[in-house]
Amino acid sequence: MDIRPIRPAAARLFPTAHRVTALAGPPARPAVQAVLDRAVADGGLPGVLAGIHAPGGRWYGTAGVADTATGRPRGAADHFRIGSITKTFVATVMLRLVAEHAVSLDDTVETWLPGLVTGGGHDGWRVTIRRLLNHTSGIFNYTNDPGALSVEPTYSPRRLVEIAMGHPASFAPGDGWEYSNTNYVLAGMIIEKAGRAPLAEQIAAHITEPLDLPGTYLPTGDDETLPAPHSRHYTALHDPSPDAVVHDITEMNTTPYWAAGAMVSTVDDLDRFLAALLGGKLLPHELRREMFTTVPTHDWIDGTRYGLGVTSLTLPGGTELWGMGGAIFGSWTYAYGDRDGSRVLSVNTNGDRTTGGGWDDPIAVFTDVLTAEFTRP
Structure with missing residues (x-):
């Protein structure tokens, strides 16, 4: 930087x-x-x-x-x-994978990323993909710990989640709303597993290449x-x-x-x-309805x-x-x-x-x- x-x-x-x-x-x-x-x-x-x-x-x-x-x-x-307009691209890719039956909005984080979301009131069995995408998971926002983001030269997605897991959950899944960047790091990790390709490649394949968005x-x-x-x-x-x-x-x-x-x-x-x-x-129409709920x-x-x-x-x-x-x-x-x-x-x-x-x-x-x-x- x-x-x-x-x-x-x-x-x-x-x-x-x-x-x-x-x-x-x-x-x-x-x-x-x-x-x-x-x-x-x-x-x-x-x-x-x-x-x-x-x-x-x-x-x-x-x-x-x-x-x-x-x-x-x-x-x-x-x-x-x-910045966070990235989240709209990530959510769109996730919903396209739902359309392909590669993943479900009701799947839990634990199903896809076992053992990662746990401790301090965090429970990956209770957090669904839907709750990640609409910020009702209660998972701590790792960017609220700026000190942890100023130590290492680069950060892996797993390391970002580990930073979040070092703090208590904000609330039980589904019991509130709080903007958390951790939700979308987890969503990106699930996309990579479900789509069997790096997130950057899937954004290109699902969105930027079909729409011809060269920048x-x-x-x-x-x-x-x-x-x-x-x-x-x-x-x-x-x-x-x-x-x-x-x-x-x-x-x-x-x-x-x-x-x-x-x-x-x-x-x-x-x-x-x-x-x-x-x-x-x-x-498709039914997933647009989900997105705009x-x-x-x-x-x-x-x-x-x-x-x-x-x-x-x-x-x-x-x-x-x-x-x-x-x-x-x-x-x-x-x-x-x-x-x-x-x-x-x-x-x-x-x-x-x-x-x-x-x-x-x-x-x-x-x-x-x-x-x-x-x-x-």
Whole structure:
């Protein structure tokens, strides 16, 4: 992992807005573009990128920079890390294996990974795959132990689960809801057993190759790179202070996140994936119904309910959207659309904190972007 402080002079580039709007044809989105511009000029984000697929065509808008050292503007084709949107890909692969009768949502973790989930109130016999995918397992979230993730150079999935097993379970399986990255590490391990191939290969075979998503993949091994073109990723490492040092963390070992949040993509690929998923091109009807059966969330994102790797999000005005958000150091992303996938929007920031504009974090920026698009006349 390469963590470099950015030069103070580079930080002055943040308020500079650069627009790359629409390919010829699609209707203009002045309200969306205005939010992007304010996110940089007032919100202090280095750069922001949005892509929209709608019946009128594709639209792209950017503001700010991809690289604070050079001033290179964000581009519509930028690659970036998508964090927990990885979970939507993993859940989709799992459900496709269910469709092939390779696994069942009612199978237990103990059936597939014997002896791994045990101790401290954890019971692999009581945790089903469904409970992994909708975060009702009660399994401790290993990323809540940051100290354990700063010791080793790389982490195997089994080691991540072992970190979680060193803590008490949050609740008995099925008795609550809590977002836990451990759930999706376990899901990825089950996919590898049931599908008899590495998770990265199964994501490619089930999703990215059939849909022709050339910029989307799960890194393998300790690959720290991003393909060109890409934005630099800037993080304050959770330091909320006004004078926090901002670090360039673009080259990053993502083995601590794997099936929970390590994938790379682009806004165009995310839009195409989400449109296909919502539009019924990836799963049969009965499994789409399973995926979009939601449970209430707690102490998480306002207005959300959680399904199997997807969320429903109700905007302040009452509009309901479907998709997922993801955050990883220096890169925050939302991908949401109408229930039928007719209109989808993906948006990414290459910084993970806001410093003004009335926004507490990039999620608030994303909410304003979605509101500008999905509640317009």
